[in-house]
Amino acid sequence: MTEAKIVGGSEADRQKLLALHEEYLVANGKFDWPAIEPIWSSAPHATFFNLNGHTYNGAAHWVRLWAFYIQNVKGSYWTPYDIGGEVGGDMAVIWCHRRCQREWVGTGVQPPRDIHYQGQEFMSRSTLVFHKEGDAWRVLHAHFSEGDMGPRPGGI
Secondary structure, three states, X not given: OOOOEEEEOOHHHHHHHHHHHHHHHHHHHHOOXXXXXXXXXXXXXXXXXXXXXXXXXXXXXXXXXXXXXXXXXXXXXXXXXXXXXXXXXXXXEEXXXXXXXXXXXOOOOOOOOOOOOEOOOEEEEEEEEEEEEXXXXXXXXXXXXXXXXXXXXXXX
């Protein structure tokens, strides 16, 4: 993992958040709901924007997505880099780029849309917004999107 650039908060909070981020990455590669359940907020207003382009409202909605994926996608660890973020009070955000590969293995069902299911490596971006529920940090919002390694418009 590359060195993270997290500002604000205590060293203990920064380390805890980075550990939860890592636990999420490991669980995500295996679609391991029991591993992510203590990380994802159970608040009914929690909202997750998936790489597939759809919005999932609440953890129960996310569980259904993973139940579909675990049957149809062979995942891998999403290797993070350019990790950054900020911790302030009871809210924190961690973002990063991620390298990954995955393969569609479902039979009898096609991918909803083709987003790198042929086993090739690709890059995506991740933003996790945490808030405190009691004394525990939980992901209240996640936003995942495809990244592009090609030239930037305007050469910026």
